[in-house]
Amino acid sequence: DGGITQSPKYLFRKEGQNVTLSCEQNLNHDAMYWYRQDPGQGLRLIYYSQIVNDFQKGDIAEGYSVSREKKESFPLTVTSAQKNPTAFYLCASRSESRGAIGYTFGSGTRLTVV
Amino acid sequence: GQQLNQSPQSMFIQEGEDVSMNCTSSSIFNTWLWYKQDPGEGPVLLIALYKAGELTSNGRLTAQFGITRKDSFLNISASIPSDVGIYFCAGQPREDNFNKFYFGSGTKLNVKP
Numbered sequence: 302d303g304g305i306t307q308s309p310k311y312l313f314r315k316e317g318q319n320v321t322l323s324c325e326q327n328l329n330h331d332a333m334y335w336y337r338q339d340p341g342q343g344l345r346l347i348y349y350s351q352i353v354n355d356f357q358k359g360d361i362a363e364g365y366s367v368s369r370e371k372k373e374s375f376p377l378t379v380t381s382a383q384k385n386p387t388a389f390y391l392c393a394s395r396s397e398s399r400g401a402i403g404y405t406f407g408s409g410t411r412l413t414v415v
Numbered sequence: 416g417q418q419l420n421q422s423p424q425s426m427f428i429q430e431g432e433d434v435s436m437n438c439t440s441s442s443i444f445n446t447w448l449w450y451k452q453d454p455g456e457g458p459v460l461l462i463a464l465y466k467a468g469e470l471t472s473n474g475r476l477t478a479q480f481g482i483t484r485k486d487s488f489l490n491i492s493a494s495i496p497s498d499v500g501i502y503f504c505a506g507q508p509r510e511d512n513f514n515k516f517y518f519g520s521g522t523k524l525n526v527k528p
Contacts, residue, residue: 307457341424343503343521403446409456411455
């Protein structure tokens, strides 16, 4: 079955450390997205990528970095510069084909700073 | 980024009751989507709307694309316990060429058996 896989499900980070969240999709989707979810604030866009080797900052990109070396993969690094990284992170993908409907989301990674 | 106002923020209802929630934006949107998120999981698409005035159903769920193109509504009829979760609206602005969707803050639905 095609889908989008995020790993790990839970991640604990010490202050000052960088961590990388994995996102892989086998849907052959062109575009991929990273969102951050905090209670009562909905989903906020961190970064997105429409094609391989290209990505754009979203609304809250500071303290995060991404890469898109393969169509299937869009890892997110939470750097030590991100002052409040504890959150639920959601990866999504979307076909760029005409008529494509919305995003397909992964099941999320919950990051906690300890 | 775009601001979507979703209300109510939370609801506590009895099983069997109908539910309504809505989403408004300050600008015109081309597309409205409604998602449901179960605890600890990613959102799942429920309904997609593409034209002003469009009314679309998915089982007990009905959503409408507002005539002004600045709002959308989701109704759930005869609620059941498995309807519990967070419902998000998402919209794509007309002027956006990058297929980005903006999300409301969610409506948390609680259903008492």
